[in-house]
Amino acid sequence: MIEKSLDSHADSVCYDLEDSVTPGKKADARRLVSELLNGQRRPRGEVMARINAVGTGYEEHDLDEVLRTRHVEAIALPKTNSPDHVEWVVSMIERLSPREKRRGGKSPIRIIGMIESGEAMVRIKEIAGSGEGYLDGLLPGELLYPRSKLVTTAKAFGLQAIDLVCVNYKDLDVLRDESEEGRRLGFDGKQAIHPAQVEVIHSAYSPAxxxxxxxxxxxxxxxxxxxxxxxxxxxxxxxxxxxxxxxxxxxxxxxxxxxxxxxxxxxxxxxx
Structure with a gap:
C-alpha cells in the first residue's frame, strides 16, 4: 500500500508514524518509511513525515530515522501545544539533517504545526512566531472557531493554513462542500486520506x-x-x-x- 504513494498526484504526501500505527508497530513503521524515503523513486509532491507528539517517547526515534532520509522535506508535528515543541524539532533538524536541509541550505526542512488542543489555541500566536524560519504552516482541530482563528494567525505570520481531512472519503460531494468552505475561510489547501480525494481538493483550491x-x-x-x-x-x-x-x-x-x-x-x- 505504501508504495502507491509514489504515484500520487497530491501536492504533499504525508507518511504517518503517529495515530495510524499501534505502539507495537512503531519501529516497523519507521523502517518502512525510511526505506521508502531513501529509495530511487519519490512522490511527485512534497514529502512529509508525521511523527509522534513530543512527550510520547517515540518522537526522538522518529526524527532520528526520517531526518536522515534522502527525500524528506517536511515534518508534521502533532499536538503542537507550545513553541518549545517547535524549537525542539528545530534543534533535531540542526543536529541530524544534512547541511542543505538546515537553515541557510538549499532546501531546508519545513515544519507543520498541528493545533489540536485548547492549550495550543491559547498559545497559537507564540507557536506561530516560533521555529526560527523552519515553521511553514499550521493545521487546525475540528471546531469552526479554532479553524478561523488559525487561518487569521497563520496569515499574520506569513504561514500556510492547511485544513483538516474529510474522513468521509467515499462521499465526494461532502468533500467538495468542505473544500469550498475551507477556501472561503481562507485556507490554502486541505489534507486528504484517500487518493480519490486529491482531484476534488485540487479543483476547489486551484485558481483555474x-x-x-x-x-x-x-x-x-x-x-x-x-x-x-x-x-x-x-x-x-x-x-x-x-x-x-x-x-x-x-x-x-x-x-x-x-x-x-x-x-x-x-x-x-x-x-x-
Whole structure:
C-alpha cells in the first residue's frame, strides 16, 4: 500500500508514524518509511513525515530515522501545544539533517504545526512566531472557531493554513462542500486520506476556475512593482488601496496558478 504513494498526484504526501500505527508497530513503521524515503523513486509532491507528539517517547526515534532520509522535506508535528515543541524539532533538524536541509541550505526542512488542543489555541500566536524560519504552516482541530482563528494567525505570520481531512472519503460531494468552505475561510489547501480525494481538493483550491482572480493578482503585482520603482508606497487600483500585504497575497495567488499550470496574463502599463 505504501508504495502507491509514489504515484500520487497530491501536492504533499504525508507518511504517518503517529495515530495510524499501534505502539507495537512503531519501529516497523519507521523502517518502512525510511526505506521508502531513501529509495530511487519519490512522490511527485512534497514529502512529509508525521511523527509522534513530543512527550510520547517515540518522537526522538522518529526524527532520528526520517531526518536522515534522502527525500524528506517536511515534518508534521502533532499536538503542537507550545513553541518549545517547535524549537525542539528545530534543534533535531540542526543536529541530524544534512547541511542543505538546515537553515541557510538549499532546501531546508519545513515544519507543520498541528493545533489540536485548547492549550495550543491559547498559545497559537507564540507557536506561530516560533521555529526560527523552519515553521511553514499550521493545521487546525475540528471546531469552526479554532479553524478561523488559525487561518487569521497563520496569515499574520506569513504561514500556510492547511485544513483538516474529510474522513468521509467515499462521499465526494461532502468533500467538495468542505473544500469550498475551507477556501472561503481562507485556507490554502486541505489534507486528504484517500487518493480519490486529491482531484476534488485540487479543483476547489486551484485558481483555474477563478481566472478573474488571477488577472487581478497579475495586475496588482505589475502595478505594485511599477509604483515601487517610482518610489511610491500605497496607491489605488480599481478603487482599492494597494500596499505590501495586498501585493504579497497577489503573489500567493499567482504561485498557485502557476502550480496549477495556468498561463499568467502579461500586464503592461496600459492595463493598470
Amino acid at each position: 476556475k477563478r481566472s478573474v482572480d488571477v488577472l487581478k493578482a497579475a495586475r496588482v503585482r505589475f502595478s505594485f512593482e511599477h509604483h515601487d520603482k517610482l518610489g511610491k508606497g500605497s496607491y489605488a487600483l480599481d478603487g482599492m488601496m494597494i500596499d505590501a500585504p495586498v501585493y504579497k497575497q497577489a503573489i500567493k495567488v499567482l504561485v498557485k496558478a502557476e502550480a496549477a499550470g495556468m498561463e499568467i496574463p502579461r500586464i503592461t502599463e496600459e492595463d493598470i
